[in-house]
Amino acid sequence: xxxxxxxxxxxxxxxxxxxxxxxxxxxxxxxxxxxxxxxxxxxxxxxxxxxxxxxxxxxxxxxxxxxxxxxxxxxxxxxxxxxxxxxxxxxxxxxxxxxxxxxxxxxxxxxxxxxxxxxxxxxxxxxxxxxxxxxxxxxxxxxxxxxxxxxxx
Amino acid sequence: xxxxxxxxxxxxxxxxxxxxxxxxxxxxxxxxxxxxxxxxxxxxxxxxxxxxxxxxxxxxxxxxxxxxxxxxxxxxxxxxxxxxxxxxxxxxxxxxxxxxxxxxxxxxxxxxxxxxxxxxxxxxxxxxxxxxxxxxxxxxxxxxxxxxxxxxxxxxxxxxxxxxxxxxxxxxxxxxxxxxxxxxxxxxxxxxxxxxxxxxxxxxxxxxxxxxxxxxxxxxxxxxxxxxxxxxxxxxxxxxxxxxxxxxxxxxxxxxxxxxxxxxxxxxxxxxxxxxxxxxxxxxxxxxxxxxxxxxxxxxxxxxxxxxxxxxxxxxxxxxxxxxxxxxxxxxxxxxxxxxxxxxxxxxxxxxxxxxxxxxxxxxxxxxxxxxxxxxxxxxxxxxxxx
Amino acid sequence: xxxxxxxxxxxxxxxxxxxxxxxxxxxxxxxxxxxxxxxxxxxxxxxxxxxxxxxxxxxxxxxxxxxxxxxxxxxxxxxxxxxxxxxxxxxxxxxxxxxxxxxxxxxxxxxxxxxxxxxxxxxxxxxxxxxxxxxxxxxxxxxxxxxxxxxxxxxxxxxxxxxxxxxxxxxxxxxxxxxxxxxxxxxxxxxxxxxxxxxxxxxxxxxxxxxxxxxxxxxxxxxxxxxxxxxxxxxxxxxxxxxxxxxxxxxxxxxxxxxxxxxxxxxxxxxxxxxxxxxxxxxxxxxxxxxxxxxxxxxxxxxxxxxxxxxxxxxxxxxxxxxxxxxxxxxxxxxxxxxxxxxxxxxxxxxxxxxxxxxxxxxxxxxxxxxxxxxxxxx
Numbered sequence: 008x009x010x011x012x013x014x015x016x017x018x019x020x021x022x023x024x025x026x027x028x029x030x031x032x033x034x035x036x037x038x039x040x041x042x043x044x045x046x047x048x049x050x051x052x053x054x055x056x057x058x059x060x061x062x063x064x065x066x067x068x069x070x071x072x073x074x075x076x077x078x079x080x081x082x083x084x085x086x087x088x089x090x091x092x093x094x095x096x097x098x099x100x101x102x103x104x105x106x107x108x109x110x111x112x113x114x115x116x117x118x119x120x121x122x123x124x125x126x127x128x129x130x131x132x133x134x135x136x137x138x139x140x141x142x143x144x145x146x147x148x149x150x151x152x153x154x155x156x157x158x159x160x
Numbered sequence: 161x162x163x164x165x166x167x168x169x170x171x172x173x174x175x176x177x178x179x180x181x182x183x184x185x186x187x188x189x190x191x192x193x194x195x196x197x198x199x200x201x202x203x204x205x206x207x208x209x210x211x212x213x214x215x216x217x218x219x220x221x222x223x224x225x226x227x228x229x230x231x232x233x234x235x236x237x238x239x240x241x242x243x244x245x246x247x248x249x250x251x252x253x254x255x256x257x258x259x260x261x262x263x264x265x266x267x268x269x270x271x272x273x274x275x276x277x278x279x280x281x282x283x284x285x286x287x288x289x290x291x292x293x294x295x296x297x298x299x300x301x302x303x304x305x306x307x308x309x310x311x312x313x314x315x316x317x318x319x320x321x322x323x324x325x326x327x328x329x330x331x332x333x334x335x336x337x338x339x340x341x342x343x344x345x346x347x348x349x350x351x352x353x354x355x356x357x358x359x360x361x362x363x364x365x366x367x368x369x370x371x372x373x374x375x376x377x378x379x380x381x382x383x384x385x386x387x388x389x390x391x392x393x394x395x396x397x398x399x400x401x402x403x404x405x406x407x408x409x410x411x412x413x414x415x416x417x418x419x420x421x422x423x424x425x426x427x428x429x430x431x432x433x434x435x436x437x438x439x440x441x442x443x444x445x446x447x448x449x450x451x452x453x454x455x456x457x458x459x460x461x462x463x464x465x466x467x468x469x470x471x472x473x474x475x476x477x478x479x480x481x482x483x484x485x486x487x488x489x490x491x492x493x494x495x496x497x498x499x500x501x502x503x504x505x506x507x508x509x510x511x512x513x514x515x516x517x518x519x520x521x522x523x524x525x526x527x528x529x530x531x532x533x534x535x536x537x538x539x540x541x542x543x544x545x546x547x
Numbered sequence: 548x549x550x551x552x553x554x555x556x557x558x559x560x561x562x563x564x565x566x567x568x569x570x571x572x573x574x575x576x577x578x579x580x581x582x583x584x585x586x587x588x589x590x591x592x593x594x595x596x597x598x599x600x601x602x603x604x605x606x607x608x609x610x611x612x613x614x615x616x617x618x619x620x621x622x623x624x625x626x627x628x629x630x631x632x633x634x635x636x637x638x639x640x641x642x643x644x645x646x647x648x649x650x651x652x653x654x655x656x657x658x659x660x661x662x663x664x665x666x667x668x669x670x671x672x673x674x675x676x677x678x679x680x681x682x683x684x685x686x687x688x689x690x691x692x693x694x695x696x697x698x699x700x701x702x703x704x705x706x707x708x709x710x711x712x713x714x715x716x717x718x719x720x721x722x723x724x725x726x727x728x729x730x731x732x733x734x735x736x737x738x739x740x741x742x743x744x745x746x747x748x749x750x751x752x753x754x755x756x757x758x759x760x761x762x763x764x765x766x767x768x769x770x771x772x773x774x775x776x777x778x779x780x781x782x783x784x785x786x787x788x789x790x791x792x793x794x795x796x797x798x799x800x801x802x803x804x805x806x807x808x809x810x811x812x813x814x815x816x817x818x819x820x821x822x823x824x825x826x827x828x829x830x831x832x833x834x835x836x837x838x839x840x841x842x843x844x845x846x847x848x849x850x851x852x853x854x855x856x857x858x859x860x861x862x863x864x865x866x867x868x869x870x871x872x873x874x875x876x877x878x879x880x881x882x883x884x885x886x887x888x889x890x891x892x893x894x895x896x897x898x899x900x901x902x903x904x905x906x907x908x909x910x911x912x913x914x915x916x917x918x919x920x921x922x923x924x925x926x
Contacts, residue, residue: 017566020292024604026283028220030672031275033184061789063674065230066187069784072204072233089695089792091687092740093680099667100679108678110688110788119788121675129740134695150674163644184673215607216600216627222668225628226911229785236800239782239916240636241627243600245607251624255636262642264778288606397645401623404570404614419620531610 035066038078043152047142049082051116062116063150082113083140084159085120092129105129111138111156122150126157162261165544167384167391168510169377170200171503176341176372176491179277185219188373189231189273192496196269196375199512200387204233207377208265211240211255213248214274214495217284232271244401245288246301246530248272249374249498250443253526253538254397256378266380272499273373276492281369288531294406301445302366304406304533306358309448311412313360315463318451320360322466324351326450327365327489329475334486336476336516341370341491351447365447365489372493374500381544392506395523395539398423403532414449416535417456417527424537425458428545430523434459438521439508440482441501443529443536445492450474450482457525476518484508484516498528498536505540548808549762550641551772552922553648554584555884560722560753560872563658569603572654572754573615580650580756585770591758593646594623597633597653599876601665616652629653629824630755630880631908631918635778637759647764653877654754662750662875669912671786682826682912683747687739689792689913690829694741696793697844699832701741705732706850707828708745708870714857715867717896720881722751722872732828746828753874755881762926773887776903777808777921787913795837798907798917802838805905809921814839818921819901820889821861822882824909825868834907835863838919862899865889879908883920890924 032040035052042048051062056071062081067074090109093100100106107129110119124132126141136158143154172195174180180188189212197203210232212225221227225234225241232239244251249272256270282301289295312318328348334340346364354363384391400416400423403409421433430436440457444450451465459480460468468474474482485504488497505526507513521542528536556579558564558572567575573596581588594616598608605611609625616623624640626633630653637649666682693699706729715721732745765772781804783797784790802814811817821840825831832846840861841849849855855863864870866885869878886904888894903923910916 019565022291022295022604024217024284024287026217026220026279026287028279028672030219030278031179031181031184032673033187034182035187036184036673063786063788066183067190067230069230069235069786069789072235088788089688089692091684091691091742093684093687093738094740095736095738097679097681097684097738098661098663099681100663101677102679106679108680108684108688110792112788118786121678121680121788123678134691149677151677163642213627217606220668220672222599222601222665223628223911223915226669226782226915227671227785229782234782235784236781236797238780238801240632240780242624242636243607243627244609244625255624255639258636258643258645259639261644262639264639264642284606287604288610290611291605397622399622399624400620401609401613402619404610404612423622531607532613 033066035064039064040148040152044146044148048080049113049140051079051081053077053079059117060115061118062113063120079115081115085111085113085138087134087136087138088112088119089134090124090132107132122153123155125155164261164263165381165393166257166260166378167393168506169379169384169387169391170196171376171506172196172199173339173374173500173503174372175339176370176493178341178368178370180371185275186228186231188275188371189228189271192373192375193233193269193271196377200377202377206267207269208267209238209259210234210269210271211242211252212271213241213243213252215243215245215248217287218281218494219275219278244531246494247498247528247534247536248495249500250502250528250536252499253376253502254399254536257394257397260378260380266383268378270376270378270499271373272496274493274495275371276369276494277371290405302358302361305446306361307411309360312448312452315412318466320352321348322451323360323365323447324348325469326447327351330483330487330489333476333484334490337485340486342368361446367445367488367492370491370493372496374496374503376499376503390510392509393541393544395541395545396424396427397538399536401531401534406532409533414453414456414533414535416533417453420535420537421457424539428539433457434480437480437523437525439484439518439524441485441505441526442482443488443498443501443527445488445529481518484513484518501526501528502538509540509542548775550638550759551765551774552757552887553760553765553768553770553772554580554758555887556580556583556756557720557881557884558754559720560751560874562722562751564752569611569654569656570615573612573652576754576756577616577650577652580758584758585768588617591617591648591650593621593640594618594650595626595633595637597626597630597876599627601668602655602660602875604660612652612654616650628910629908629918630877631883631920632780632910634757634880634883635780635918638775638778641759641761648758648760650756650758652754652756653880655874655876656752657750657875658752683742684739685787685912686827687742690741690827692793693829693833699847701733702729703847703850704746704828705729707825707831708732710856711825711864711868711870714865714897715871718866721867723749724867724871742827748826748869748873751872751874753877755877755884757880757884771891773890774923774926776923777805779804780918782916792913795833795914798834798837798914801917801919805919805921818903818905820886820899820904821863822866822885822906823863824879824907825864825870826873830914831863838905838907857899865897865899879918882906882908886922890922
């Protein structure tokens, strides 16, 4: 079927989709972010049925499909469940490599949070390592109110 | 015909609004699903599988079937995503019907949703068209609709007053629907005096942008009659997604509607749709479609759409009420819109439409519109269909 | 189940098919599938296309392939996600009794976009997306979790890559046929620890089409049908932090259901060939276990013993798998098509001895959602 291209140079049309987005965080994530920013406290939310505490918090329990109700303070210490160190400057990365990222289960929480692991040589990170949240100097009502996690000294 | 009978046993929708900053997408979905489960008196544990859909570039979420689990209740369930543009909601309903009819599942949950407030709707829709041939000349959805209206007007001498009459109808109907986004009556003069967006379409002729979700539960015959005493039986489905390029469209007639309705009515033995159908929930994104598309559906002969609309036959209390919910002009969370038509038609058959109930509905039609002038259709009935 | 696959069509999988649009690829695969079944487009009474708006850079991506799939005068629909899910819906339509023959297509041109940015969009924008992870870096976290939990080694992962690239040498459709060693894999660029470049599948272009028909229609044909015995799909929790990434629970559940439908009680004994979704080396091992074809944590050792080689007890990915060519969206449908060829005895140089096979597809990050197909030579 490619024969029709004999003697024809295939032309490539370049473009991109640029659509601006604004994602509403919703009340649950908003409260979590505002508390992070203003009080430097990390909040989880508990399912009334199975008792699991979720951090990052969510409005509904993944497992029971009921609304979570009780806010619980969790962390700021936790452990690394798994992690990666990214060495290639992937197009999606904003930071300069190497970037260490992991799933961190905070004390008092039943799930894990995705975040950077820093203040350690990446090669020395281990699964199960104890880490703690370091808050950012710059105030923001976002997940980046926590700058990163670092090993507990 | 299908091997198993399938019925809608519950529906739920959010109160649709232009912005829902209090919830994220997953939470919006959860609201609609919870209401559908309550309506059917079921719990998420009773659901065998989930179909979900929206249009990716409105929210910028890749793999929505995976992302939506906390909202849909899909944890450790089969979840599949169907999406076909504006027809997404009706496509989902048709999908749910087939999954139950096949015997693969007994009870399925169908979810359509959109948070149009999260992006630039027109910017995203523009990318639907061929990047080399169509995208640079046709911007968004409204230009195509204006071309359709112009072509029809040139052929049959319809005027923008005729279009405005449809908008007046739908906006009046919407006042009876607590879920609709725009619930304000307008006059003909107000429609005609509103800003011209793309000649002959005025601002009040078209649909708004909406945040909203809709959920529908379908069940096989064995379960349907246990779940509710008034199931809405799906008699048949049909669709045509004829065109790939805008330049191929037969402007001024909706071929896809004409062909899909012939297919649909043939499957169900409907020979006189105007007499046999009691109510239509039409995915009608702008007013002129309310005239043109009822001709394609075979409700009235070609060129007679406007006359039929002016007679009041499609108003509440008329011979064949169209869009008792207020339709798409009153509310348009795009990925949910086609499913809302299906849910509203089901509510009419089940006798659950409250302030917007049409009396004695035996047959209802719901439709979806989108893509490149495409149509989806479902025939709903109070009685069981023949197998 | 009263349905069979009566025709398949595949384009070659290549790094960049610069001379072809999506529609051109679909046109090629559809015509091959029709020829394979010995029927014309008029014998097809409905169509399912499978595509992704993100991967295609186009809202309503199904629109682009409508003409090429022959939907113009037919009932049709579109699934977004892996082709195995598109095929699952096609199966439902065929079994519903409303239709006799359903054409399924799935296409992708990874060459036209930047996969890292597209898979980053699979992360939720509120809590996760801004960290800049993508499919490779997320999978690296899963690879580590799996290796940590099972003791599977980097060498065992590398061996998957060696096996599959070697298998690809017998597959004229594969993109990356080559002889490589464990050392080659371990010495290749470390993209996201512990995944090396040769642990990852490439970016690819390709399209696959299959035709599903009901038993009555099959009787009219003069082809070798491959019978569909079991199909199931299942999704896990969304947030990676809500899952035990070291386990493929959703796959286990889907496989269990599919086997039950097929009347299979001991998959290790009753399945003769598996085409699995090896987007990364570790995934082949995890999915083999998730599919019940090896005990949890034992696939690496079995691989070392050669059990998954082409001449082993249970050949896995004799086609070369995704590691040798990964047109996203189409990848799972290629797995089905490959199993069909094997069961018909038409797999050429890559033919293995098989009566019953399993094919698998995946949606989302780190195998969040799986679709499992059990196919049989006999009804």
